Amino acid sequence: MSNHSAGVYRRRRVFILVFGLLLLIIAVSLCLLLTRGDDQQLDAQVADIQPEPATQAEVTPNTPQVEVTPNTPQDSAAKIGDPTAGALTPQTATEPFTRDGVIVVNKKHPLPESYNPGENPEAVAALKKLIQSGKAAGLDLIDSWSGFRSYTYQSTLFNNYSASSGVTAAETYSARPGYSEHQTGLAFDLKDSTQNLYRIDDPTYKFDTDWVAQHCSDFGFILRYRDEWQSETGYVGEPWHLRYLGVELAKKVATSGKTLEAYLGVEGGDYRR
Numbered sequence: 603m604s605n606h607s608a609g610v611y612r613r614r615r616v617f618i619l620v621f622g623l624l625l626l627i628i629a630v631s632l633c634l635l636l637t638r639g640d641d642q643q644l645d646a647q648v649a650d651i652q653p654e655p656a657t658q659a660e661v662t663p664n665t666p667q668v669e670v671t672p673n674t675p676q677d678s679a680a681k682i683g684d685p686t687a688g689a690l691t692p693q694t695a696t697e698p699f700t701r702d703g704v705i706v707v708n709k710k711h712p713l714p715e716s717y718n719p720g721e722n723p724e725a726v727a728a729l730k731k732l733i734q735s736g737k738a739a740g741l742d743l744i745d746s747w748s749g750f751r752s753y754t755y756q757s758t759l760f761n762n763y764s765a766s767s768g769v770t771a772a773e774t775y776s777a778r779p780g781y782s783e784h785q786t787g788l789a790f791d792l793k794d795s796t797q798n799l800y801r802i803d804d805p806t807y808k809f810d811t812d813w814v815a816q817h818c819s820d821f822g823f824i825l826r827y828r829d830e831w832q833s834e835t836g837y838v839g840e841p842w843h844l845r846y847l848g849v850e851l852a853k854k855v856a857t858s859g860k861t862l863e864a865y866l867g868v869e870g871g872d873y874r875r
């Protein structure tokens with residue numbers, strides 16, 4: 603091997619070594635880049651995945667809460683359109699039906715036969731004030747009323763009405779026992795000086811202009827039954843029948859122009875047949 607050849611050989615070896623090293627560095631760099639890319643991809647995947655369970659964890663418990671929150675825990679489940687409404691009877695019901703903490707009694711929602719709270723003292727105090735103010739405004743009202751009725755008393759009343767006018771007719775103005783709002787102790791029928799129900803035989807009566815209808819919410823009451831509401835309340839109009847809700851809620855319901863059923867989103871109307 604000549605010196606020249608040896609020199610060329612050495613340079614070639616150096617070149618191969620350098621070239622090899624370069625290749626190695628490039629290969630290692632490529633490997634590192636690819637690995638990092640995978641990590642980033644993984645990171646990206648984890649980032650994609652992680653928010654999902656987090657979102658689900660937030661959404662899942664919230665969805666039922668949205669429906670539950672407006673109702674107090676003791677509220678009955680049945681809502682408008684609920685096929686179970688009216689399935690309970692005074693004999694099978696164990697507690698009053700409530701919505702937003704408000705007891706609702708109608709032909710779909712009876713009270714338990716044993717529910718016997720008596721007249722609500724707060725409601726009676728408010729009723730006395732209403733009567734006093736009504737009299738001062740010139741109304742023919744007296745300081746007596748038909749308030750709380752027990753299951754047994756409503757039984758007698760309904761049987762008497764049914765005997766005199768037939769069950770079908772009686773059901774339009776008198777409740778079956780267990781289905782009367784009077785059993786709550788929060789409903790009152792106003793009377794006039796002839797001991798008749800307030801304006802029962804008055805052909806000039808109009809809900810829109812009557813003092814009681816206009817002012818009862820100031821004392822915490824609503825007029826529960828109007829003729830045009832019969833499909834929702836289950837009864838023909840009763841100018842004398844008041845339901846105590848407290849001033850705040852009574853004003854809200856009165857202002858809404860809705861029945862108590864529609865305001866609270868509760869099934870009403872006729873008995874379940």
Ligand SMILES: [Zn+2]
Pocket residue numbers: 784789790791842843844
């Ligand atoms: Zn009544």
